[in-house]
Amino acid sequence: MAKFHAFVNNERFLFWCPGCKDNHQIKTGGPGPCWEFNGDLDKPTCNPSLLVRYGDKPGDKRCHSFIRDGKMHFCDDCTHELAGQVVEIPEWEEDDG
Numbered sequence: 001m002a003k004f005h006a007f008v009n010n011e012r013f014l015f016w017c018p019g020c021k022d023n024h025q026i027k028t029g030g031p032g033p034c035w036e037f038n039g040d041l042d043k044p045t046c047n048p049s050l051l052v053r054y055g056d057k058p059g060d061k062r063c064h065s066f067i068r069d070g071k072m073h074f075c076d077d078c079t080h081e082l083a084g085q086v087v088e089i090p091e092w093e094e095d096d097g
Contacts, residue, residue: 002041019082
């Protein structure tokens with residue numbers, strides 16, 4: 001099993017975030033801004049960092065991480081309990097999304 005799930009002509013990838021307990025997505029092709037991706041679904045590395053916001057107001061949830069070799073390096077500005085930690089991205093389960 002892979003950690004990233006490809007869709008939309010292999011230009012978008014979903015993965016499970018253990019901090020948010022929700023799917024996150026990166027876009028690697030098509031119009032607009034994209035992430036660099038090493039193409040490895042088992043040990044993905046992406047650039048730049050991934051910032052997911054749940055609202056725009058101060059105090060709203062946010063998840064900020066770097067994805068390196070299949071691990072999420074959560075930044076200290078995350079609002080979940082994994083802030084500042086490094087954890088493996090879980091294997092993608094087909095019913096995750």
